[in-house]
Amino acid sequence: DADVTQTPRNRITKTGKRIMLECSQTKGHDRMYWYRQDPGLGLRLIYYSFDVKDINKGEISDGYSVSRQAQAKFSLSLESAIPNQTALYFCATSDPADNEKLFFGSGTQLSVL
Amino acid sequence: QKEVEQNSGPLSVPEGAIASLNCTYSDRVSQSFFWYRQYSGKSPELIMSIYSNGDKEDGRFTAQLNKASQYVSLLIRDSQPSDSATYLCAVNTRDSSYKLIFGSGTRLLVRP
Numbered sequence: 001d002a003d004v005t006q007t008p009r010n011r012i013t014k015t016g017k018r019i020m021l022e023c024s025q026t027k028g029h030d031r032m033y034w035y036r037q038d039p040g041l042g043l044r045l046i047y048y049s050f051d052v053k054d055i056n057k058g059e060i061s062d063g064y065s066v067s068r069q070a071q072a073k074f075s076l077s078l079e080s081a082i083p084n085q086t087a088l089y090f091c092a093t094s095d096p097a098d099n100e101k102l103f104f105g106s107g108t109q110l111s112v113l
Numbered sequence: 114q115k116e117v118e119q120n121s122g123p124l125s126v127p128e129g130a131i132a133s134l135n136c137t138y139s140d141r142v143s144q145s146f147f148w149y150r151q152y153s154g155k156s157p158e159l160i161m162s163i164y165s166n167g168d169k170e171d172g173r174f175t176a177q178l179n180k181a182s183q184y185v186s187l188l189i190r191d192s193q194p195s196d197s198a199t200y201l202c203a204v205n206t207r208d209s210s211y212k213l214i215f216g217s218g219t220r221l222l223v224r225p
Contacts, residue, residue, distance in 0.1 A: 035215075040121065042201060042217035043157070058212070090156060100145060100205065102213060104156035 003027045006091050006105035013081050014113050021076045021108050023091030031094045032074040033102070034058075034066060036087040043090065049074055081112040116140060117204050119216035127224050132189040134219050136202030139183070145205040146178055146185045147213065152198045161187060192223045 004025045013019050023032065034046040035058075045058030047066040055066060063085060065077045078085055091105040117138050126132045134148075145164055149157035163169045163176040163185065175188040185204075189196055202216040 040217055042117075043215040045212060045214075048212065100213065101147065101159050101162060102149075102157075102203075104158075107156050 004091060004093055004103055004105035006089075006108050008108060009106065010109045010111075012111045012113065015082055017081050019078050019081055019110070021089055021091075021110070023074045023076070023105055024072050025074075025091075025093045025103075025105075026072065027093050027095075027103060028071075029093035029095050029103075030071060031096065031100075032068070033092040033094070034064075034074070034076045035090045035092060036060065036085075037090060037107075038087050046076065046089075078110075078112075081110075083112045086110060086112045116214045117202055117216040119200075119202050119219045121217060122220040123222045124219055125222045125224060126192050128192060128194060130192050130223075132192045132196065132221055132223070134187040134189075134200050134202075134221065135184060136186065136204075136216055137184045138202075138204045138214075140204065141180075141183065143204045145213075146176070147203040148174075148176060148185075148187045149201040149203060149215075150198045151201060151218065157201055189221075192221075194223045194225050197221055197223045 007022045030051045033048045035043040037043050044060050049068045067075050089108045092102040094100045119136050148161040150160045151157045161176040163178045169176045173190045177186045199218040199220045201218045203213040
């Protein structure tokens with residue numbers, strides 16, 4: 001079983017629609033992250049959460065929101081999707097006791113038409 | 114200037130050769146450095162971490178860190194076609210929150 005699970009794996013949506021990407025983990029890590037990956041740009045941090053009551057913006061948070069429903073669950077929402085949000089999205093977790101090594105989910109490929 | 118820079122490649126090497134991947138970073142106080150391997154369409158996978166100057170070896174992989182020159186490299190000995198992937202360099206940020214900043218990755222092709 002995957003330690004970090006993302007749903008859905010693929011999503012096609014239309015401009016203006018609200019969508020949610022979900023992430024759950026069984027690693028017991030407090031810290032969770034959302035990254036997006038675009039060709040040639042590497043991974044960029046959208047939001048991160050160090051515990052249930054701690055939410056922080058990353059370098060590209062505009063147009064996104066997040067919810068940390070529990071230690072194991074961290075969801076990403078696009079309130080009104082636009083085409084330039086088409087990307088591969090990754091959820092990740094880390095443990096500060098393990099030098100913050102990131103463990104990634106399988107990713108969600110999102111296409112906004 | 115990007116915080117973490119890598120040559121995008123592709124870096125093409127013959128099977129059995131040594132592949133050398135390089136990464137430079139801008140934040141002098143960074144303390145933790147990681148190499149992730151990412152196969153096409155898959156998620157990044159941690160392969161090496163290094164925290165102090167010098168070399169760290171793990172099987173066919175060697176990570177090298179030079180904080181004075183602000184670079185970190187990854188050597189892959191006896192390269193195999195299965196090593197063909199994109200290699201992402203990641204560096205922790207200045208503040209205490211330990212956020213990782215990623216380079217854009219170097220694509221490695223190992224020719225049979």
